[in-house]
Amino acid sequence: MSERILEISNLRTYFFTEAGVVKALDGMSLEVYKGQAVGLVGESGSGKSVTAQSVLRIVPRPGRIVDGSIRFDGEDLLSKSEGDMRKLRGPKMAIVFQDPTTSLNPVYTVEKQLTDILTLHKDLTKEEASKRALALLERVGIPEPEQRLKAYPHELSGGMKQRIAIARALSCEPVLLFADEPTTNLDVTIQAQVLELLKQLQKELNMTMIMITHDMGIIADMTERVTVLYAGKVMEVADTVTLFKSPKHPYTEALMKAVPSVKQTRALEVIPGNIPNLIEPPVGCVFHPRCKYAKDVCMKQEPALEKVTEGHYAACHFWRELKLEGRA
Amino acid sequence: MASLIRYVIRRLLFMIPVFLGVAILTFVVGNAAGNPIALIRAGLRNPSPQVIAALTHYYHLDQPEWERFLWWLWNLLHGDLGVSVSGRPVASQIGPWTWTTLELQILALLFSVVIGIPVGVYSAKHQYSKSDYAITTVAIFGYSMPTFWLGIILIVIFSLDLGWLPSSGAVSVSYLWGGNIYVDQLAHLVLPTIVLTYVELATIVRLVRANMLEVMRQDYILAARASGLSERTVTYRYALRNAISPVITIIGLGFGAALGGAPALETTFSWPGLGYAFTVAALTLDIPLALGITVVITVMVLIANLITDLTYAVVDPRVTVD
Amino acid sequence: MSAERSKRGASQWAVAWRRFRRNKSGLVGSSIVVFFVLVAVFGPFLSPYPARSYLPLYEGDAGTSPSFKHPFGVEDSGIDVFSETIQSTKNDLYVGLAATIITTLIGVAVGALAGYFKGIVSDVLLGVTQIFFVIPVLLLILLFARVFATFVFHGWGLTLIVLILAFFGWSSIAFIVRGETLKLKEMEFIQAARSLGAGSYRLLFRHIVPNILSPVIVVATLNIAGFILTEVVVSFLGFGDANTSTWGLLLNEGFPFVRTSWWVSVFPGLAVVFCVLGFNLMGDGLSDALNPRLRE
Numbered sequence: 001m002s003e004r005i006l007e008i009s010n011l012r013t014y015f016f017t018e019a020g021v022v023k024a025l026d027g028m029s030l031e032v033y034k035g036q037a038v039g040l041v042g043e044s045g046s047g048k049s050v051t052a053q054s055v056l057r058i059v060p061r062p063g064r065i066v067d068g069s070i071r072f073d074g075e076d077l078l079s080k081s082e083g084d085m086r087k088l089r090g091p092k093m094a095i096v097f098q099d100p101t102t103s104l105n106p107v108y109t110v111e112k113q114l115t116d117i118l119t120l121h122k123d124l125t126k127e128e129a130s131k132r133a134l135a136l137l138e139r140v141g142i143p144e145p146e147q148r149l150k151a152y153p154h155e156l157s158g159g160m161k162q163r164i165a166i167a168r169a170l171s172c173e174p175v176l177l178f179a180d181e182p183t184t185n186l187d188v189t190i191q192a193q194v195l196e197l198l199k200q201l202q203k204e205l206n207m208t209m210i211m212i213t214h215d216m217g218i219i220a221d222m223t224e225r226v227t228v229l230y231a232g233k234v235m236e237v238a239d240t241v242t243l244f245k246s247p248k249h250p251y252t253e254a255l256m257k258a259v260p261s262v263k264q265t266r267a268l269e270v271i272p273g274n275i276p277n278l279i280e281p282p283v284g285c286v287f288h289p290r291c292k293y294a295k296d297v298c299m300k301q302e303p304a305l306e307k308v309t310e311g312h313y314a315a316c317h318f319w320r321e322l323k324l325e326g327r328a
Numbered sequence: 329m330a331s332l333i334r335y336v337i338r339r340l341l342f343m344i345p346v347f348l349g350v351a352i353l354t355f356v357v358g359n360a361a362g363n364p365i366a367l368i369r370a371g372l373r374n375p376s377p378q379v380i381a382a383l384t385h386y387y388h389l390d391q392p393e394w395e396r397f398l399w400w401l402w403n404l405l406h407g408d409l410g411v412s413v414s415g416r417p418v419a420s421q422i423g424p425w426t427w428t429t430l431e432l433q434i435l436a437l438l439f440s441v442v443i444g445i446p447v448g449v450y451s452a453k454h455q456y457s458k459s460d461y462a463i464t465t466v467a468i469f470g471y472s473m474p475t476f477w478l479g480i481i482l483i484v485i486f487s488l489d490l491g492w493l494p495s496s497g498a499v500s501v502s503y504l505w506g507g508n509i510y511v512d513q514l515a516h517l518v519l520p521t522i523v524l525t526y527v528e529l530a531t532i533v534r535l536v537r538a539n540m541l542e543v544m545r546q547d548y549i550l551a552a553r554a555s556g557l558s559e560r561t562v563t564y565r566y567a568l569r570n571a572i573s574p575v576i577t578i579i580g581l582g583f584g585a586a587l588g589g590a591p592a593l594e595t596t597f598s599w600p601g602l603g604y605a606f607t608v609a610a611l612t613l614d615i616p617l618a619l620g621i622t623v624v625i626t627v628m629v630l631i632a633n634l635i636t637d638l639t640y641a642v643v644d645p646r647v648t649v650d
Numbered sequence: 651m652s653a654e655r656s657k658r659g660a661s662q663w664a665v666a667w668r669r670f671r672r673n674k675s676g677l678v679g680s681s682i683v684v685f686f687v688l689v690a691v692f693g694p695f696l697s698p699y700p701a702r703s704y705l706p707l708y709e710g711d712a713g714t715s716p717s718f719k720h721p722f723g724v725e726d727s728g729i730d731v732f733s734e735t736i737q738s739t740k741n742d743l744y745v746g747l748a749a750t751i752i753t754t755l756i757g758v759a760v761g762a763l764a765g766y767f768k769g770i771v772s773d774v775l776l777g778v779t780q781i782f783f784v785i786p787v788l789l790l791i792l793l794f795a796r797v798f799a800t801f802v803f804h805g806w807g808l809t810l811i812v813l814i815l816a817f818f819g820w821s822s823i824a825f826i827v828r829g830e831t832l833k834l835k836e837m838e839f840i841q842a843a844r845s846l847g848a849g850s851y852r853l854l855f856r857h858i859v860p861n862i863l864s865p866v867i868v869v870a871t872l873n874i875a876g877f878i879l880t881e882v883v884v885s886f887l888g889f890g891d892a893n894t895s896t897w898g899l900l901l902n903e904g905f906p907f908v909r910t911s912w913w914v915s916v917f918p919g920l921a922v923v924f925c926v927l928g929f930n931l932m933g934d935g936l937s938d939a940l941n942p943r944l945r946e
Contacts, residue, residue: 018672053550056553056554058550058553058554060544060545060550061455082559086556086557086558087556088556089553089554089555089556090554090555090556091556094554094555095551095554097547097550097551098547099547102546102547102548103547103548103550103551104548104551105548105552105566105569105570106548106570106644107569107570107643107644107645108569116555116557116561117555117556117557120555120556120557120558121556152645165551168551168555169554169555171555342780345777345781346780346781346784346785349781349782349785350785350790353785353790354790354793357790357793357794357797360797360798360801360802367797367801370800370801468927468930468931468934469923469927471930472875472923472926472927472930473919473922473923473926474879474882474883474886474901474919474922474923476883476886477882477901477915477919477922477923480901480905480908480915480916480919481915481916481919483908484908484912484915484916488908488909488912584784584786585786587786588786588787588788588789589788589883591788591789591792591883591887592883592886592887595887596905606789606792607792607887610792610793610796610889611796611887611888611889613796613797613800618793619793621789622786622789622790622793625786625789626785626786629784629785629786630784633784
């Protein structure tokens, strides 16, 4: 059994804005083992991206980690100095961001953006770094890489930019990779290619990959274990197969019902309502305003994350009683 | 490279209609009373018959209006700016004035950029802090006041009350400062430069701050941090490089505006540059001189804009693509 | 709590208004502007002396420094600076507002047409806008003011200045409007309107123009500040109307006597600074309110 590479415990990351304190992550926990492909799923605003930012400790202002602990490879990340964290960013952990148009610097060539990172973390000369960059582009499947190296981001297509963003994230061979909605902004046909690329690279490099997405289809395709996040809290954790077969949280069920399938004959069920106000989240179970099974106790008491079976946890008062529909 | 050259050519071609526009406007003004001579007569000076003859020839007053305009354009393109009411050729007077004006403008521009950009960056990085509020407030006052008025205030305080610095001209008749003409010139430069620098600084600080705040919000800054790049690299090489482009434009335009605003500042300090000369010429209706200076300043503004455009293109290559 | 929030108005103007109320600098700026408007409206009735009055001279007070009787002092010619500053308020505001209204109308028209249509018309409009943007306007304004005041438009007073300022000052709004129009043109609600049978002019005026109001309001407010500053410069240099009280005129009269009567230069200048500051702060507040950037 491989060791735990990442252990997040009761993490609270708040944003101190003019409108109030936004509780983006409010007691979130996560355990990832080395080499696993893990999913972090939820709607926009559930705190998925903030998790990745918190682990790398690049949460943008006015956000701050206020409580909890993050252990990476046995080390406590929250007590590290900024200088030490910088040594980890790139060589140990990296993020692929959602929108390649905004995650690549518009005024530098592809080559410059890659070599900047390579020369920083590895002791390479400019020429060696350029050669490495070229090799990286080839690895992510970019045709005519020599020309692409000299290009500026605005001269490239969306799919190509995202491949370059992946190349950038992998340039120092990190142990842990966060893929934050990497295909959401791409055409459907390109999506499949990029996902396939990520799968391959993960296996090749024996990387631990945390796939952040709102798309249950991607979860099914790419991950072995899933954490369901809502309003900054964990709703359910399970192996992917188990989650799909027998979900124990109403939110998970609702997420799966909202994904269409070809075999489907019934109408799509939309989850009513919107994500809650994170400045003043609902009292009790944070999902209760939109939950069709909600009862009195749900409005008063926040459910704890309870063990369903080995490796399967759910935060719902009624997980034992509810017969929820999964998707096989 | 090719797109850069095409871009430069496009900007050069643009200068032509601008020049034409100014030629038209100055022609209209000059002939508002029918012909320029009548205008001049209404002013406070009485030109001698030789001057009148020279100007009649220069403005081709015996020709119909259309042709007069074309001759005006022709003269301008050949650098022939005619003869001022005093009889001296306009073009020969402009040289020394130009240097005097540029001296002040370029100095102020340099100071305001060198001070303004770091201050703006600092302010953005420490948003909401006390120093940020202080800087922003000082900056807002800076571009809310008439430049020349600040000059007057400083004159009152430093020159009249305290007697530390001279209040007018570029050089004193008697070298007040120990007989060294360079120190004397420097002493005269101090107040006007401070005034102009402060006002230009205010705009630059505000703009840099606003752009940096915008850029620092972007994903590629987060990605740069996620790759472990140092804070200094992220701030200056990644963020500032992106934030600077609009600032460059504004600096260029600001230089043009400052040149155009030279009349008030120079008049306040009796600074013998193009602005002061223009004010006197326009007030006394020395039309050839006034129009000549307008054209020269326009050319200077155009050159400043061209330099700005080129710098912009080097910093942000996206702009060369049409 | 969420239900209560949704009862309040959700139109973009209501949202913007709420944001504006929370913006400190915007509120300070608006208060200053309101103050000056009140001075402009009620000041002439409350000011100790009428406009351009030399009465203090006959009272033996010419050239006196600030005192209880003459809070801002008296000019050497006998004009009371305090009264004159008050009387000038309405004229300076008039110049700022009138020039802004005219330039906004011209700028929106030119910008929208230049942005919406393609081809020769749009190119020419863009070119003209660029020309007016680049030329050194102050010089031409001064020339036009001097020449036309003397020869063509005798006795038009400040209105001539307003027209000249407007003639040279519309290009910044035109640029912004053109930029916004270009962006909006591609948006889907325009395609939708067109698919429902809307023609070009209907699209322009019913759909595009209402959507560009936000940036236009911000720039227009800032322009008021700019035009007031320009008027001050024009009058200070002696190109304005010597018969109408303006702050610039006061500064012009005070400058030759700055050694002995510094109050004539300082106080009107302070009035200008605060008035312009007010509009600038208000413009900033509006900009924040109308362009949400915070992720709420």
